[in-house]
Amino acid sequence: MQKRALVVGLGIAGMSAAIGLRQAGWQPVIVERAPERRIGGYFVGLMPEGRRAAADLGIAGHLPARNPPDGGKTWSLTRRGSLEPGLGFLHLPGDPLAVIRGDLEAALWQGTLGDGTSEPVDVRFATKPVEIDDTGADVRVLLEDTGTGTWYRESFDLVVGADGLRSSVRRTVFGPHENHMTTWDTMICAFELQEQVPSFARADSLISARAGRAAWVFSFADRPPTAMLTYRTGDIEGQFTGSRVERLRTVFSEMDDPVVRHALDSVERAPDLLFDSVHQVKMPRWSRGKVVLVGDAAWCLNLFSGMGATSGLLGGAELGRALRENPDDLGAALASWESRLRPFITKHQRIARLKQQMFVPSSRPAEALRSVVLRLACTARERRLARTRAAEGSAS
Ligand SMILES: Cc1cc2nc3c(=O)[nH]c(=O)nc-3n(C[C@H](O)[C@H](O)[C@H](O)COP(=O)(O)OP(=O)(O)OC[C@H]3O[C@@H](n4cnc5c(N)ncnc54)[C@H](O)[C@@H]3O)c2cc1C
Structure with missing residues (x-):
């Protein structure tokens, strides 16, 4: 039977993960807390790793190049x-490819709709998880439709928390924000x-x-x-x-x-x-059992790194690849995904501190x-x- 994954968050990381999961033969369902697509955003410079991930996800053709x-x-x-x-x-x-975040959002949205060879992803707006219970055999999630006020339970083989910097999946499964968000x-x-x-x-x-x-x-x-x-x-x-x-x-x-x-x-x-x-998010592990975090929820590199969108795309595309390569062993897939991605993220989390000095120096000597x-x-x-x-x- 086709495996089902719940992806929480219709941002760059969530849509990338959903497309990656679909490429791996999974059936993703995305829930988004907002009542409609969040199309806003400003300057994003897409780095080579992000461009490669966009190509792997089949959305590169939908991206404009706005470089002067x-x-x-x-x-x-x-x-x-x-x-x-x-x-x-x-x-x-x-x-870097100059785009606005809305360009990426639109390209990924197009990708979630499918292209005739792939099914459109099931996207549910105004919906958020209330409880996440990983039983070992599956993950039972209590979902709230905030539009109608109804609650319902569904089971998934994997839950992907792609709900951004202040992730509720992270808080529910991995512990309070203070444990993971650096100021x-x-x-x-x-x-x-x-x-x-x-x-x-x-x-x-x-x-x-x-x-x-x-x-x-x-x-x-x-x-x-x-x-x-x-x-x-x-x-x-x-x-x-x-x-x-x-x-x-x-x-x-x-x-x-x-x-x-x-x-x-x-x-x-x-x-x-x-x-x-x-902030940055720092975690010793990005997955626990059948729950995994991607994008800002897992590693928020922040605006100074200039890698937020790139790492969101990469995280989703690589998750799909790891699941494709380990079709019968979720634990092995998640471990291999994390070990491939972590050196890249650690490097850019460190560099972001230096880049911050370039964006906004901390003192007069730093300015000089x-x-x-x-x-x-x-x-x-x-x-x-x-x-x-x-x-x-x-x-x-
Ligand atoms: C509207 C918006 C504008 C942005 N503008 C810029 C920009 O101009 N430049 C830049 O570099 N970065 C911007 N960012 C951040 C950038 O998109 C991210 O750093 C990067 O793309 C990684 O994204 P993400 O998908 O991990 O997280 P996010 O982009 O934060 O996406 C998380 C998604 O999860 C949803 N969500 C949150 N909680 C829940 C919940 N409990 N249940 C269901 N859904 C939930 C959110 O509504 C959001 O759609 C913006 C983000 C947003 C949401």
């Missing part, structure tokens, strides 16, 4: 108010700009970073840029009280440059914004060091590009 030509120009605004060439996210090694004393606010910062070209990306606070503008070839304001604070709880816009204005009051001014004016008009504290490192990296990149152009010139 040659990655566009990136400018850093200095304390003195001058502009210096900067290094943006799209200049990272691996040529980074940093806030982020991401949103779409209605228009580019005045006097800059459409494809320019912009960075204004000072000790403890920073504004980033990520540009695309074919749509308005998105912005991220980020700041460090010792009082995370306090950030969630009162008006977010007023709080941002206070935090950024000492940074009076065109990027910050434009971002603060735009945030007031942004119809949709992501405002949250930054960051400037030196970036200047050297920019010079090295310019030299590399010049060499490539010269080699191309002499070849033609």
Whole structure:
């Protein structure tokens, strides 16, 4: 009989896992707490591992490439108010594919619908698990349809918790959030700009970073840029009280440059914004019995890593592969999946701390060091590009 899996969460990791499970011959059911698809989101740079996973899941053809030509120009605004060439996210090694999270969501959604050779995935909105009971033989899950208020029980051969940073599957099966979520004393606010910062070209990306606070503008070839304001604070709880816009204005009051001014004016008009504290999730094991966590629920790398979407796609695709390779031994499949993925995740969890210093330096000395490192990296990149152009010139 076909094995059934419950996937909790219709995000990047949940849909990737569902498609991976279906490829492995399983029958996935996705439950999503929200009443409809969550199509929002801002800049995502898809790294090579994410692009490969998208290809494995058969959704790469649904993804647009929104990279500005040659990655566009990136400018850093200095304390003195001058502009210096900067290094943006799209200049990272691996040529990240610039998309918005909604592009990935839409491509994966298309993938869940099936293509004639595969069945559409059963997706139930406004539904969440209330109890998860792993009996050893199966997992009995009490589900709540929050639209009608009805509760019902179903049995599955596997439960996949893909319900994000504050995962309820993790809390229910693996223990309280405090045991697994590390605090980074940093806030982020991401949103779409209605228009580019005045006097800059459409494809320019912009960075204004000072000790403890920073504004980033990520540009695309074919749509308005998105912005991220980020700041460090010792009082995370306090950030969630009162008006977010007023709080941002206070935090950024000492940074009076065109990027910050434009971002603060735009945030007031942004119809949709992501405002949250930054965390990582660290767990000694991502599965227990017949329950496994993927994506932010298991390892949240966070926005500074730039690997959240990539690792969500990879986690789901690799789960499917491990189940395909171990069709009759769930324990072996989960163990092999985790041992393949863990070195990658551990590496990027570590690197994220360094990247955080690049996004928002922790102090004046860190800010100064960051400037030196970036200047050297920019010079090295310019030299590399010049060499490539010269080699191309002499070849033609
Ligand atoms: C609306 C939205 C916008 C985002 N925007 C960005 C962005 O601009 N840039 C960026 O880098 N990252 C963004 N992220 C985060 C990014 O998508 C993730 O870091 C990464 O893709 C891994 O995703 P995930 O599927 O593990 O978790 P998530 O993307 O958080 O998805 C989890 C899903 O589970 C659902 N869920 C939660 N609890 C339950 C429950 N109890 N029962 C059923 N369902 C539940 C949530 O509604 C959500 O749909 C965004 C996430 C969301 C949800």
